[in-house]
Amino acid sequence: EAGVAQSPRYKIIEKRQSVAFWCNPISGHATLYWYQQILGQGPKLLIQFQNNGVVDDSQLPKDRFSAERLKGVDSTLKIQPAKLEDSAVYLCASSSGQVGEKLFFGSGTQLSVL
Amino acid sequence: QQQVKQSPQSLIVQKGGIPIINCAYENTAFDYFPWYQQFPGKGPALLIAIRPDVSEKKEGRFTISFNKSAKQFSLHIMDSQPGDSATYFCAASMNYPPLVFGKGTRLSVIA
Numbered sequence: 429e430a431g432v433a434q435s436p437r438y439k440i441i442e443k444r445q446s447v448a449f450w451c452n453p454i455s456g457h458a459t460l461y462w463y464q465q466i467l468g469q470g471p472k473l474l475i476q477f478q479n480n481g482v483v484d485d486s487q488l489p490k491d492r493f494s495a496e497r498l499k500g501v502d503s504t505l506k507i508q509p510a511k512l513e514d515s516a517v518y519l520c521a522s523s524s525g526q527v528g529e530k531l532f533f534g535s536g537t538q539l540s541v542l
Numbered sequence: 543q544q545q546v547k548q549s550p551q552s553l554i555v556q557k558g559g560i561p562i563i564n565c566a567y568e569n570t571a572f573d574y575f576p577w578y579q580q581f582p583g584k585g586p587a588l589l590i591a592i593r594p595d596v597s598e599k600k601e602g603r604f605t606i607s608f609n610k611s612a613k614q615f616s617l618h619i620m621d622s623q624p625g626d627s628a629t630y631f632c633a634a635s636m637n638y639p640p641l642v643f644g645k646g647t648r649l650s651v652i653a
Contacts, residue, residue, distance in 0.1 A: 533585025
């Protein structure tokens with residue numbers, strides 16, 4: 429079974445620039461998540477999609493972050509403009525959406541904002 | 543914000559030892575408690591999970607102990623091996639994802 433695919437693997441930008449991350453979940457998984465993992469901390473949820481609708485984006489800094497899920501499959505997360513504190517690993521995860529169903533994570537995109 | 547507090551931050555054990563990682567939660571509505579394992583450069587992967595209707599669950603060398611009254615749960619790794627060296631995260635959720643994660647414990651198993 430193919431896992432969750434993310435790209436790019438690494439990205440280095442200067443503050444105030446924009447950046448976009450891409451995620452392709454496991455085939456058939458209805459639920460997709462974007463998590464932010466700052467060095468030395470646990471993943472923090474940014475946004476959750478169920479098919480192509482947003483379920484929870486309460487912790488997404490909407491003044492600079494945006495996300496969409498195209499046709500209920502692939503998803504992109506964008507930051508514009510980036511700040512130094514956005515340096516982190518951005519993890520995409522997917523699940524079937526059932527209660528207690530395990531999350532499958534991608535390897536993440538490591539973002540460095542200089 | 544709902545929190546899951548994890549300790550210790552780091553742990554070093556000898557091969558064959560039994561590292562124990564602890565987590566505490568506040569929200570009594572949480573009903574699903576997984577542990578995730580993360581290797582450098584990889585995303586977290588589910589290791590084992592428990593629901594509050596049982597006090598212990600074992601899968602291979604990994605055991606979760608759950609204390610509902612104390613609102614605490616812990617991960618024990620029996621006969622630890624160097625390959626178990628990784629960062630371990632406890633997490634919790636209620637009724638439905640998403641998960642709230644602890645800050646992680648970096649485990650080093652030395653031969």
